[in-house]
Amino acid sequence: MDYSKEYTQKLVTADEAVKVIKSGDWVDYGWCTGTPDALDKALAKRTDELKDIKLRGGILLKVPAIFEREDAGEHFTWNSWHMSGIERKLIAKGCAFYAPLRYSELPRYYYDLADKDDVAMFQVAPMDKHGYFNFGPNASHMMAVCETSKKIIVEVNENMPRCLGGFENGIHISKVDLIVEGENPAIGEMGGGGAPTDVDTAVAKLIVEEIPNGACLQLGIGGMPNTVGSMIADSDLKDLGVHTEMYVDAFVDIAKAGKINGSKKNIDRFRQAYAFGCGTKKMYDYLDENPELLSAPVSYTNDIRSISALDNFISINNAVDLDLFGQINAESAGIKQISGAGGQLDFVLGAYLSNGGKSFICCSSTFKTKDGQVKSRIVPTLNPGSIVTDTRANTHYVVTEYGKVNLKGLSAWQRAEALISIAHPDFRDELIAEAEKLKIWRRSNK
Known part of the structure; x- marks a missing residue:
């Protein structure tokens, strides 16, 4: 017609x-x-x-x-x-x-x-x-x-x-x-940040060693997830799949390195599923008319039933800060909104329900304020107004450059101990003192 x-x-x-x-x-x-x-x-x-x-x-x-x-x-x-x-x-x-x-x-x-x-x-x-x-x-x-x-x-x-x-x-x-x-403007681009820092590389290494062949990947936006993607592209991993909220440039690098074929996916075999994509022209050219890609509504890609149906699901996302109870803030600096909840909680929940699945929340142990102060991203309690993106009951793995810990099943004192163990050494004594005040620190494990 x-x-x-x-x-x-x-x-x-x-x-x-x-x-x-x-x-x-x-x-x-x-x-x-x-x-x-x-x-x-x-x-x-x-x-x-x-x-x-x-x-x-x-x-x-x-x-x-x-x-x-x-x-x-x-x-x-x-x-x-x-x-x-x-x-x-x-x-x-x-x-x-x-x-x-x-x-x-x-x-x-x-x-x-x-x-x-x-x-x-x-x-x-x-x-x-x-x-x-x-x-x-x-x-x-x-x-x-x-x-x-x-x-x-x-x-x-x-x-x-x-x-x-x-x-x-x-x-x-x-x-x-x-x-x-319209005037056919170039499609808006969003880069993956600058070159990876030593911290990005250290965190990425700790995550990549947890990824098995045949795993299905979800990457969030930011330097660390992109560094994970680059490291996967250079690894010996094979038969990987993609099921993600946001398609980013890192997936293109992994796919072009021959690591992605989707052959082990339980659903949407051989297809890379995503709800939206934002990156550079390299990525848009890769998405265009590509039958390997599956552009689908977010009610499908982010449904925990879809995510959990995929074996060995690996979810990798960022955090702004987190507290000793295991609450994750990934969207605000106090009352100042930085991004949004997005689908992070969906993937944290879905990955844990996946057979062999794991969700990783990654961040640097510290950050610098505008006036040059160094502060810990792991804090006793979240700052007033900070948003809880992932509740403490749902947090799985947390990773900094000092290590990774699995918070599932841990009681309050065990969580505090685990999180302080991956905090920057300069802040550990201070965090222990605060944990004692919060009644989540045992005398026996000082």
Whole structure:
């Protein structure tokens, strides 16, 4: 069937498209690399005539045009499902807020929300011969966005990779209200950080030695997970699989090193499953039209039933800090929101339920403040306002450059002892003294 006539009928300029937005509307900006560009600029032009526009989205890779004005917060409010550095700055300006969530549940949120989206607008790949616009590396929750929005506007970007998968990875033209052909900007990139530090390498080594052949991997974002990926690429491991929330550059390196084939996966054999991807052009080129990749909704990738169905599941994520009870904070510095809960807890739970599975929370033992002070990431109790991303009952392995410990089944004093053993030596006596005050330290194990 030829969809060119319908395409032409729905094709409008960005300025025309955003006329459907009115004051008080909820407007969805999609997700990550799918955040609109031309439509965003067009909406910014209407700032003076609009009030109380409430936006949803997440992981911004550049400042939206609507927030370039100093008085943007009087017209637009950003509601983020997950924070990037850009969104942190918007929070500081008072025009953005984080929406706490368990990422696996996000599609359902859309179906249950009382305030449905009035308009959804986001970037997509060009329409294929069957009339479908691919979401690119953003399957995540986009089908739920489309099914619950009153108006859908797609912005076509010829640089958007077509990410295959089989379900909920695109929208048909018959479901689209308006089409805009944008300026085809390069897809937003997110690097994996600088060269690995000695600490990154030490932590990665402790984790990689726990990974068996045939394991299924999930990597979080950041220097340490990327260092783990590089070390796996250089290792003798084989027959690895991928089932992850976020696809990152490290997976490309592992795959090109011949370590990934998915042959041992219990589900989705030979496929690398992911909910969204964000990295460099190298990664986007690898994702494009690659039948080995499986772009799927986050309600599938992050469902603990999917994760736990995969034997030898290895989950590797970061932490901001953690306390002697085993509570993990991976998203805030006190009350300052840094990122979001994402799917970390989903993978911590799912990996432990997997046959042979393990979840690793990794971090450096210390960090430096802006004024140069060295502080411990392992603290007696979390700082006031810090968010508990993973509860103490769910924490499995914790790794620093000083070692790794398994907290499962340990009583309070054993946990304190284990965590202090991998804290920086300069802080251990202080932590012991605090543990005594908290009544979680035994006289016999000083």
